[in-house]
Amino acid sequence: MTADTLLIHGATVLSMDPQVGDLARGDVLVQGGRIAAVGPALDAPAGAEHIEATGMILIPGLIDSHTHMWQAPLKGLGAGLWGAADYSRHVFPLREKFSAEDMHDATFACGVEMLDRGITTVLDFCHNVMTPQHAEQALAAHRRTGQRILFAYGMLGAFKTLAAEHGWRLAQIRDLAGAMRGGDGLLRLGIALGSLEYAGLELVATEIALGRELGLVMSFHQNPPGQILELHQAGLLGGDLLPVHANVATDHELALLAQHGCGISFTVEGEFGGGRPMSIIGRAHRAGVTPSLGVDIPSRVALDLFAQMRLTFQVMRNEEATVERIAGRWPLARHPGTPHAQPRHMLAYTTVNAARALGLGDEIGRIAPGLRADLVLLRTGPYGMSLGDPAAHVALQSCAADVDTVLVDGRVRKRDGRLLDLDPAEAAAASRRVRERVLGPQQPGQGVARA
Known part of the structure; x- marks a missing residue:
């Protein structure tokens, strides 16, 4: 999905940037692949795409x-x-x-x-x-x-x-x-x-x-x-x-x-x-x-x-x-x-x-104006966010199944829990082709030989 301007609204924002800090409920405006603004209540230009993120945690990719x-x-x-x-x-x-x-x-x-x-x-x-x-x-x-x-x-x-x-x-x-x-x-x-x-x-x-x-x-x-x-x-x-x-x-x-x-x-x-x-x-x-x-x-x-x-x-x-x-x-x-x-x-x-x-510290890794918009939204439901530091929820409570939305360079790659322009079935088929060519016909459960 492509959109030059996008507003992520209402997330708990863990910016990992000392100047921006955390926002218990904040917005992030993305324009032209970069983060344009981070704040508690941002106005988006007319025609901007909106992602409602209430109850979710926004982290850098x-x-x-x-x-x-x-x-x-x-x-x-x-x-x-x-x-x-x-x-x-x-x-x-x-x-x-x-x-x-x-x-x-x-x-x-x-x-x-x-x-x-x-x-x-x-x-x-x-x-x-x-x-x-x-x-x-x-x-x-x-x-x-x-x-x-x-x-x-x-x-x-x-x-x-x-x-x-x-x-x-x-x-x-x-x-x-x-x-x-x-x-x-x-x-x-x-x-x-x-x-x-x-x-x-x-x-x-x-x-x-x-x-x-x-x-x-x-x-x-x-x-x-x-x-x-x-x-x-x-x-x-x-x-x-x-x-x-x-x-x-x-x-x-x-x-x-x-x-x-x-x-x-x-x-x-x-x-x-x-x-x-x-x-x-x-x-x-x-x-x-x-x-x-x-x-x-x-x-x-x-x-x-x-x-x-x-x-x-x-x-x-x-x-x-x-x-x-x-x-x-x-x-x-x-x-x-x-x-x-x-x-x-x-x-x-x-x-x-x-x-x-990776030599990209001035480009990614934080949610701050001017950086590339590599972002991940995490669901916290149906049981809600844990108490204390939201970063602790990410590190100790979250899992890959909680990944709701993924942006790379401002482009939405995953939304509502589903990849938009890549097919997991194609990836699985690619893996099967490699296994058949490298290992030969495989049976379920077949693995490494025992020493």
Whole structure:
């Protein structure tokens, strides 16, 4: 649905902007794809479209800062994984079976489901660029869905030919950067750096140099210890780098990230379920290294940032409680600075912080005049909003089924609980095609082989 001017009326507005604040009952005027005004009672020009939002909560569109969107058709395949070895054995190698056509279908299916669930923006960490056509078809799918995307072009190809294929990947990034310059703004290019443990510092340094030459945001998996320090010592650390996971980062490394204005993308469900240490989120937040959240692997984790907010809050509270218990401060009692994690922080992780991590902090992530109108309306009925901070209702009570209306760049993509210009049945069919081509004929309940 297209409308140059639109008024959202009567919502509880969680702007996530310190100047605008919250409105218990407010209006938002959208014009030309941007937020024109936010206030308690706005007048709309004649002919403006109206969306009645009384009893609903309006939030910035949710932003996922790290997901491998090509894995969406593999949903459930990783449900019973046990550690990184299982993932490396049963899921990750399947990327080499994906054709360029599979990349289009998989990316399209993922984007549709994410939009339906209120995720308006994603950093697509596409580490499945096995040929130039793989990247082209993934980009074509993104244009088809109309989701706001930072397409992080994956430098991690087949391990045996990683160095030999490095040249054409760098060349394609340069070509894409030229072709996408001055585009529609919904689709931007970034780089998913080759992991240091696989590519080595020399190749990664070349990738970073190209990214900085082209002004691209870069992201990288940070799993083994010491890699942030290694990048710093090589003179490569910078605010244009977004590490992912970083569960074993030291406080010194967090201080280095904070000095450069970096964030970290945490994929809490996969990390926590995989047994990784989780004190990192609270340590990063306190150090000024802004956390953001991602789904990571749709083969195992649902495309649902509400679930990630809820789990992240509980994980952080448990970590804080563990520190108190070990120190002998039990039963729990409040004292200055503890507890640190609050429900509103979770909404910030998936809006303001994530926008900043993607280099889009001046464009999205808040509801304020001048920003792009990426917005989500959440139903609170039939049982009504919970008491206290409405942000706590979003983080701890809301779910994907509550997403009533979704706008991307001022365009209404979902209304009254239904997608307007994308068909979930088409997305499901695209997933089935990928499964049949990659896995062969599937039976209901068929999943990952047991180790």
